[in-house]
Amino acid sequence: MRILIAEDSSLFREGLARLLTEAGHDVVALVADADALPDAVAAHRPDFAVIDVRMPPTMTADGALAARRLRAEHPGLPMLLLSQHIETRHCVPLVATGGFGYLLKDRVLGVDDFLDAIRRVAAGGSALDPEVVAALLAASGRDDPLTVLTAREREVLALAAEGRSNASIAGRLVLAERTVETHMRGIFQRLRIPDTGEEHRRVLAVLAYLGHSTGDPTRTR
Numbered sequence: 001m002r003i004l005i006a007e008d009s010s011l012f013r014e015g016l017a018r019l020l021t022e023a024g025h026d027v028v029a030l031v032a033d034a035d036a037l038p039d040a041v042a043a044h045r046p047d048f049a050v051i052d053v054r055m056p057p058t059m060t061a062d063g064a065l066a067a068r069r070l071r072a073e074h075p076g077l078p079m080l081l082l083s084q085h086i087e088t089r090h091c092v093p094l095v096a097t098g099g100f101g102y103l104l105k106d107r108v109l110g111v112d113d114f115l116d117a118i119r120r121v122a123a124g125g126s127a128l129d130p131e132v133v134a135a136l137l138a139a140s141g142r143d144d145p146l147t148v149l150t151a152r153e154r155e156v157l158a159l160a161a162e163g164r165s166n167a168s169i170a171g172r173l174v175l176a177e178r179t180v181e182t183h184m185r186g187i188f189q190r191l192r193i194p195d196t197g198e199e200h201r202r203v204l205a206v207l208a209y210l211g212h213s214t215g216d217p218t219r220t221r
Contacts, residue, residue, distance in 0.1 A: 001122060004029045004046035006037045006063060007082070008055045012105075016050065023115055034062035041070055041077065048122050053083035064090040071097055078121045086135045095136060101127030101163070117163070126163040133161040148190045156183040 003025050007013040010032070017027045028044045031037050033056040041049065049070065053063040064087050067079055071094055078099035081091070084106060094100045101121040107129055108114050117127035128136075149157065152173075159169045166184065170177040 001118075002026045002028045002044070002047045004031070004037075004040060004044060004049045006031045006034070006040075006049065006055065006066070007052040008032050008059075009052075019111060019114075020050075023111075033057060034066040037063075037066045038069060038073065041074060046077070048118065049077060049079040050118075051079055051081050053081050053087050054085060061087045061090055064094075067094060071100075078124070080118060080121050080127065086132055088135050091132075092136060095126065095128070098126070099124045102129060102132045103127060104129045104131060107131070120163050126161070128162055130158065130162055133158060136161075149187060153183050153187050153190070156180060157187055160184065 003020055005013055005016055005020075005027060007016065007030075013030055013032070017030060020027055028046050029040045031040045035057060037049075037051065049067075051063045051067050053061060055063045055066075063083075064081065067081060068090050070077055070079065075097070076099075079094075080101040080103065081094075082103055082105055084104065086104070091102060095102075099121055101117055103114070103117060108117075120127050155173060156169055159172055160166075164172070166177050166180045169175075170180045173180070
């Protein structure tokens with residue numbers, strides 16, 4: 001897979017490039033600021049983009065803003081945001097489109113986990129850190145939209161929103177996979193979210209529903 005990396009830390013950028021190259025990917029471009037990102041994507045046409053959220057010029061949410069622009073200009077480009085911070089203002093619309101991930105740098109537990117996240121996102125799925133999931137759900141601004149769910153359904157939804165399959169959720173919660181499927185059906189019935197039959201799309205639809213209820217969430221931490 002041809003991958004572009006946008007990261008202002010030269011040490012982290014080069015280390016990530018080496019990791020991806022050793023995993024068999026082709027790193028086609030390295031950029032150090034958000035302003036250079038759109039032109040680099042247009043020039044190199046990567047299959048995947050890894051983007052730091054906080055980059056020059058302002059070191060705030062420049063990477064997330066550039067990611068939103070890329071999604072509009074290149075809707076089929078899967079992307080994975082990396083950050084030490086959680087930024088929700090510009091990410092709810094990205095989550096809702098699929099082929100998107102957001103991981104916290106200090107919570108990526110291993111190389112295999114990271115590479116697996118890239119594979120899921122490249123396939124059109126999601127890879128979201130649990131803390132990012134919590135912030136995205138809270139960003140809806142409603143009086144806890146999940147009150148209609150049971151405690152177990154909340155647990156299942158939180159794990160599903162991380163990008164986990166029903167089998168993975170079943171293993172984590174020590175449940176039968178069929179039980180997890182039943183909980184997923186209950187979640188979508190209670191939240192009135194159409195079930196498309198594709199697990200990652202169902203997860204993204206839930207997050208899109210929660211974000212859509214207030215238009216443009218503005219919570220940033």
